Amino acid sequence: MYTTDGATWTQSAGLRKGLPTIGVVEPAKLNTDAGDDYVYDAIVIGAGYAGLTATRDLTTQGKKTLLLEGRDRLGGRTWHATINGFNYEMGGTWVHWHMPHIYREISLYGLQDDWIVTQIPGSKEDYTTLTSYGEQRNISHAEEADIVGRVWRLFCNVDGDDLRHTWKYAFGTDQSPDLMAEWDKLSCQDRLDQVKRRLSVEDLAVLEAVVLQMGSHTPTGLNDIALHTRLRSGQSKLHRCMFEHAVSTGNLSYSFQTPVVRIEDANGIVTVVARDGTSYRAKSVIATVPLNVLSSIEFSPPLPQEKQAAAAEGSVNKCNKLHVDLNGPDWLSWGSLGAPGKGLIALFGDGLTAADNSHLVGFGPDPNTERGMQLDDIEAIKVAVKDLLPKDKAEEVVFNRIVYHDWNADEFAKGTWCYLPPNFITKYLSALQRPHGNVIFASGDFSDGWRGWIDGAVQAGMQTAKQVIDLQSKQQKVLPKVNAANGVNGA
Template sequence: MVNSSDGFTWTPTEGISQGLPTIGVVVPPARSIQPQTATYDAIVIGSGYAGLVAARDLATQGKKTLLIEARDRLGGRTWHATIDGFNYEIGGTWLHWHMPHIYREISLYGLHNDWMVTQNPGSKEDYCTVTTGDKQRNISHDDEAYFGGRVNEIFCNVDGNNLRQSWKYTFGTNQSPEFMAKWDKFSCKDRLDQIRDQLTAEEATILEAQLVQMGGNSIDKMGLLDALRWFALGSHTGTGLNEIALHTRLRSGNSELHRRIFGHALSSGNLSYSFKTPVQRIEDKGGIVTVTARDGQKWKAKSIICTVPLNVLSSIEFYPPLSADKVAASQEGSVNKCNKVHVDLAGPDYLSWSSLTTPGKGLVAAFGDHLTPAGNSHLVAFGPDPKTAAGITLDSIEGITSALTYLLPKEKQNEVSVTRIVTHDWNKDEFAKGTWCYLPTDFTTKYLAALQRSHGNVYFASGDFSDGWRGWIDGAVHIGMQVAHQVIQKQKQTTAAVRSHI
C-alpha cells in the first residue's frame, strides 16, 4: 500500500505523520493507449466518483477515453486510508440502498454484503451528550432520535405537510417553482428565527448542531433550500435522513469500490490516464477541445467532461470564456468548509456514544463509528468553517483534542486518552476548497441549471451540480452517468449527421 500525499495522522508516540496509506494511489501514475498527439473521443477531468463512472461508461462503450487527475489517487473528495487494519473514510463516507445510483455500483461490483454499521449500541457510555451553554445533559439515544427528529421536522415543515406535496419527487428539478424560489431566499438562520419560540434551549442546540454538521458553516451562510431537499430525501420524516445517510458504510472502504470501477474501465482497453496532472486550460476550437496541464502537456478530444468541484471551477481557464452565470456561480460557490476529524479513544467505552453542541469550541458533533482492531473507540467528529467564530484550524493537535474533549461529559473529560487523530484539511486543499456541497441562499434557482449546462463541447459533471443527492456520493455517480450518456448520444448524432452528407 502506498501513501497519498493527502491527509495526516497523529499519535502521542509518533507525533504528526504527513500522508496516509491508501489503495487509491495509482502506480505508475500514467498510462496511454495511443500517442499523445492523437485525438481522444473524450477526456474526463477528475477521478472522483463522477469522473470514474463517466470514464467507465465511455470506455466500456467503445470510446477512446483519457482520465486526467490532479491528485496521486482515485476518489477526489471520497477516499479511505488504512492504518493498523482500520479503514478511515477521509471524505464522503456513508452509503445506503435508498441511494439508487451508488447502490447500483455497489451491487454491480459484488459489494452488496460488504456493510458495517455506524453508531452500534451496547458500550459503557451508551448515550448522547448535549451541551447548551454552561448546561450539559446525557440523554438516551431514543431521546436523541426523538428530539432530533422533532426539531428537524418543525424546521423543515414550511408548508404544513412536511413537503409531501411541495417536494414529492426529490430528484425533480422543475416542480413547485414558486415554492422553490420563495424558500431559496431564506437562510437556515432565517428559518430558525421563525420557529425559535417553539423550541426549548436544548432543542435549539440540537437543531443548530445538526444544521452546522450538514452545512459546515454558520447557519446565516447556509441556504434553507438544501436543508429542505435533504429532509425530502429522508422520506419527509425528521429522522429519515440520519437513518439513510449516517448509518451504513462499506467495510472494505470507498477506495475499494473506486478500484473496481477503475479496473473495469481499464479492462475495456480504451482507457488512458494521467495522475498528478492538474489542468490549467480548456480550449474549444474548431470542434476539437484541447486540454493543457500546468506542466505544459496537451491532449485533444472531441468532448470534455469536467468533474472538478464547484469551488475549484474558477481555477481553470476556459476558452471561449464561460458564460456570466457560470462564472458568478463558481465565484460564489459552496459554503461548506466543514472540518471532519477521526479521533480514536483508548478502550471500547465510547463505541455507542454521541454528542451535539453549539457553538462548541471547534467541533459541534461526534459519534462512535465502530472499534479499531486494537479495541479502541473510533469517533467521527464535525466542526464548522475554521473562519467562523467557533471554528478551529487543523494545524493544532491541541486545538483538535480540546474541541473533542469539550463534547464529552464533564465528569469524563479527564479520564479519556486520545490514541490517534486522522484527518485531511479540505479547506486548504487546492483541488477541493471545501467539503461536500452545501449552497448559500438564492443560489439554486439562479445558478443550478447554468452549472449543469454544457459549454460547447465541454460538459460538467460534478456531484456539486447534480439533482437529488447533490453533495453526496450518490449525486456524483448520478451526474457522471447522465453526462457520459449525453456525450455518447451527442457523438452518435454527429457521426450520423456526417454520414448523411457523404
C-alpha cells in the first residue's frame, strides 16, 4: 500500500509523490461497543516508537486503549519504503545493541539477527572523500575514523577529562547540575568557536559536517554505533510487530488519518477532539507528538507556562535526509564528509539495490539556510551530490533514483531528530516530562537517554505506559470501601 508521505524521482517517470510501505494502516477500527459516552482506559496520540511502545504495554496489561494517529501509517519519524525490493529508511534508521530499549524490542520480536551493515568494504571506490572549503582529498576509512574520532572527542570534551567524572552514566541528566547548567548555555556554534583554533581547515570542515549530520555519542560513535547497523527488514517491520502484538490482545482500538486538535481534562475524564470534530474519552492520555508539533494542540486547562515556552522554542534541527541510487556497484563502500557543501554535507554507501546499483544516504543542513536546498529541486540535489563526489569522477555518475521525505514540511514532524537550543535542558526538560493532570507526555525529544534517537522514544513510551498503569491501579485502590456488613457492598 502507498502512503501519501515521501517522494521518488527517476529519469523516466520524473518526480512522484507517495511511497509504498508496509506501515500503512486502514483508517479506523474502533471498539464496536463504544458509544458517545464510552471511556477508554487510555488514549495514545501518535503511532511512532513512543506511541507504539506505550500502546503495546498498555494493551498487554489489559487496558482498553485507543491509538490515534494523524498519518496514514505507523512509525512517526521512522519508517521505510520498499521500491523494487529495496528498503529505503526515510527517517530514523540506525539501531545498535548498545541502545538498550530498542534492542529489547528487536530481540523480543525475533529480529536480533536481522541486520544490514552500512558501508560494506570491498567495492571499487573504497575510501572517504573529504571536501573542505574547496579543497578535496581521498583518505582511507581508517583515516576517516581517526579524524572523526579526534575532532568529535575534542568537541565533546567540555570538562577536559572526557566527562569521566562529571558525567558518569548516560541516562542521568541531573549529574553535576552546576556544570550541566554551564554547558547547557552553549550552542553547537559556541562550542565550535571554542575549539576551532585547535583544528586545521580540514578538521574543522569534518567537525562541522559531523555536527550537522548526527551529533554522535562516543568519540568514534559515528562509525561504531550511530551509522553501523540497521534492520534488514526495515523499521516498519518492527512497527508492525509491535502494533499487531497490541491488536492481538483484543484491547486495542485505533484510528489513523485522525489528527488531534484539542485535549480537555475535566472531572477525571480526558476528552480528545480530532480535526474532523469527533471526540473520544479516556481516563488517561499519553501524548507522543514531537516537541515541534506540541503547540499545534489546544489544551484545557492550558499547559503550564514552562511547557508552552518549551514547545514554542522547540527543536532547532531542520536538516535534510535523502537517498540516491547511482548506476553500478562501485560506490557501495564509499563515503564523504564536507563543508560548507552545496546542500549536502555527508553522503555514504549503504547497500546495493536489487539491480546491483549503489545506494547512498545523504544529509544536508536546514533547507532555508544559505547552505541548504529544497528537496523537490532535483537538479540541486544532483549538484549537491556531485560536490561531495571525487572531482575527477563526479560527471561520470548516472543517477537512477532519488528518494526522500521532506520532514520540515511535514505538519506532524516540523523537523528531524531533536537538537535542543542553549539553556533548554536546564529550563524545560523536567517540565516537559511532568504530567499535566491526566495527560502524560512521551517523546524521544525529551527522554533521559539517547535523546533524539529511536532508543529514547522507546524508553519514553515504556515509562509513560507504566505511569498510567500505576496511576490507575492507585486510583482503584483508594476508592471508598464500605463495610460489607451494612448490606451495601458485597451483600
